[in-house]
Amino acid sequence: MxxxxxxxxxxxxxxxxxxxxxxxxxxxxxxxxxxxxxxxxxxxxxxxxxxxxxxxxxxxxSKAALLQSVVEPLLERYDVDPRTGSAFGDLLALMVLIRENAARPEGRAMITAATTGAAELHELVHAANARTVAPFHRALQRAVERGELSPASDVPIIAYILFQAVVMWEPAHGSPPSDPDLHRILTTVLTPAV
Missing domain, CATH: 1.10.10.60 (Homeodomain-like)
Incomplete structure (x- = not known):
């Protein structure tokens, strides 16, 4: 029946x-x-x-929509820019935010799901990464406008490097980056090579 x-x-x-x-x-x-x-x-x-x-x-x-609903509160945190008054402070705050989000159960679920390579997650992973990198772009652009960075700075590449440095730290080192690690990464990326 x-x-x-x-x-x-x-x-x-x-x-x-x-x-x-x-x-x-x-x-x-x-x-x-x-x-x-x-x-x-x-x-x-x-x-x-x-x-x-x-x-x-x-x-x-879909299952991807369920995962999206789980991680949305974490992604919303990237919609509010830190305003510390300096490029270093803003970028460091964003790196700490990525580390904090990755440590939460929702962040762990997203990371684990993203590593499966499931085709149905491609769009969600792409959108989440773009949303996470966007505040780095904005912080770097403010730094250029304040004269802290050269107008010739490659903002998209710097943003991508900082994002990836935090995201890939734990898989490469077995633990999340410490505060001194984040300082070291940021100092290295922002200091021009001679």
Whole structure:
């Protein structure tokens, strides 16, 4: 016997909706920690969150969308620029932010999922990386405008190097970069080679 088609009211708003979103985000994070991205299923998330599959699919039509909802609060942190008054201070604050985000369960889930090379994550990983590098571009551009960096500075390359230095530190060294490591990286990148 087939179940009759049910009409739904679409995506709901309000306190219950907020509760559902938070429950699904928590369930997704727990499932990612338990099974990894490859083992993540909509059924398992729905069951763990105490909601129906249609509830999940209305807001999150794919596993990538579920992962996006988990990491969005971390990505939002890159939307607010540090304003320390110096290029060194702004860039260091951004490097610390990457390190902090990577240490959070949501950051770990994103890093682990991204390393699977899943084709369905290509767009999400690209967008997350671009959003993370963007404040470096803005900080460096402010530094050029203040005269701290030469107008000839290759802002996109400097931003990319600083971003990658933090992201790749732990896989290369077995632990996140320390504060002295971050200072050393930043000083090296910002000091012109003779």
């Amino acid at each position: 087939t179940e009759p088609n049910r009409r739904t009211r679409g995506i709901q708003r309000g306190p219950r909706s907020i509760q559902v979103v938070e429950s699904v985000r928590a369930a997704t994070l727990a499932e990612l920690s338990r099974t990894g991205f490859a083992g993540l299923t909509i059924d398992a998330v729905a069951k763990a969150a105490g909601v129906s599959r249609p509830t999940i699919y209305r807001r999150w039509p």
